Structure formats: C-alpha cells, structure tokens
Amino acid sequence: MIRIMSTTKSRRPMARRSRREEYSETTRAALVTSALEMFAENGYAETSLDAIASAARVTKGALYHHFPGGKKALFAAAFDAIEQQVHVRLVTAAKEHDGEPWEAARAGLRAFLDICLEPTYRRVVWQEGPHVMGFGAWWECEERYSLGMIGAVLAKLMDAGQIERLPIDPLARTLSGALAGAATAMSIAEDPQRVRAEFETVIARLLAGLRPSA
Numbered sequence: 001m002i003r004i005m006s007t008t009k010s011r012r013p014m015a016r017r018s019r020r021e022e023y024s025e026t027t028r029a030a031l032v033t034s035a036l037e038m039f040a041e042n043g044y045a046e047t048s049l050d051a052i053a054s055a056a057r058v059t060k061g062a063l064y065h066h067f068p069g070g071k072k073a074l075f076a077a078a079f080d081a082i083e084q085q086v087h088v089r090l091v092t093a094a095k096e097h098d099g100e101p102w103e104a105a106r107a108g109l110r111a112f113l114d115i116c117l118e119p120t121y122r123r124v125v126w127q128e129g130p131h132v133m134g135f136g137a138w139w140e141c142e143e144r145y146s147l148g149m150i151g152a153v154l155a156k157l158m159d160a161g162q163i164e165r166l167p168i169d170p171l172a173r174t175l176s177g178a179l180a181g182a183a184t185a186m187s188i189a190e191d192p193q194r195v196r197a198e199f200e201t202v203i204a205r206l207l208a209g210l211r212p213s214a
Helices: 019-042 049-056 060-066 070-095 101-115 119-133 135-159 168-188 192-208
Strands: none
Touching: 019 049, 019 060, 019 070, 019 119, 049 060, 049 070, 070 101, 070 119, 070 135, 101 135, 101 168, 101 192, 119 135, 119 168, 135 168, 168 192
C-alpha cells in the first residue's frame, strides 16, 4: 500500500506542531494516499470523491476543506506525490554509484524504466495524467521533475569527460523526450517488458554515442 508522508518542514527544528496541525496533515496524507490508490485501480473518471473520502475515513466536507478544487485538485496532489516518490528512488539508485558518473547514469535509466512498469505510476502519470491535467500542464509537471535531474546527470558526465560537452538544456530536453517516449510506449503496450528492454537498448546506445571519440 502506498503511503504519503508529510513533507512539511519547520524553520525551527525544535518547534512542536499543535494537535490540530498534526491531524490536518494526517488527514491530507490519508486523502492523497486513498486517491492515488483509487485513481490507479479504477481510473480518474470512475473514481468518486465519496469513495475517496470513505477510503480515507474522513467526511466529504473534510476533503473539500483540504482540496477546494475537488477531484481535479486531488488528482494533482496524488500526481505530485508519486512523482516525488519516484524522484527520491531515482536519486537513490544513482547514489549507489557515487563517483562513477557513467554507471550512475545507466543505473538511473534502468531504475526509471523499471518504475514505468509499476501499475500505479504507469496509470496515474502516463495514462491518466495527460487527459486529466491537459497536455500542457502535465508536460510542465513532468519537466519540473525530470529536466533538473537529467541536466545534473549530464553535467557530471561532461565534467568527468565521459560525454562530449554540449549545451545542456537542449540535450536534457532531448533525453527527457526519449524517456517520455519510452514511458508512453510502455503504458499502452501489450508486452511492456519487451518494450522496456528495447528502449533501454536504444537510449543506452544514444548515450554511448555522446562519448568522446578515441
């Protein structure tokens, strides 16, 4: 079961939150967790706010208190939550190869493609996201999470002399597009495992093509 943890931070480390604040954060996290699970299982159109509130064990009034924008606002929060989780997992995968930029990049690629096979991420982000949020808003969210990370990986590879030094922004956007293409293809494929393997081969080959000539 997916659990959404509060990410609220205080500027005063020793400051204690009131019981009301703690309850409010717990309620919001329960709503986002329930929404994410139900959107993944049933899809956006077939998921009702009543069902989400019931699963989270809160009233519908409490739901609207936290999400005045209703179901669309709750979907955006669920989308953001899973993207944050994936970001942490990708950073962790790369850190296992600290000091080895090329291996870190390959580990990040493998981790991302594996995550794209997971039902919740696959459905909420790649199947439902563009339709519910609208393509422009969805793509903006995707770039917010992906471009910075991809750019950082490319910068490390360039600094280590493992790929040619090229303008990072267009290169990051090109790679981001390739990864989005892989995720989209897997989300609609009858055999996503086969598609995943094919995209890993192709994207790894594209990266290898950036390595300096001997």
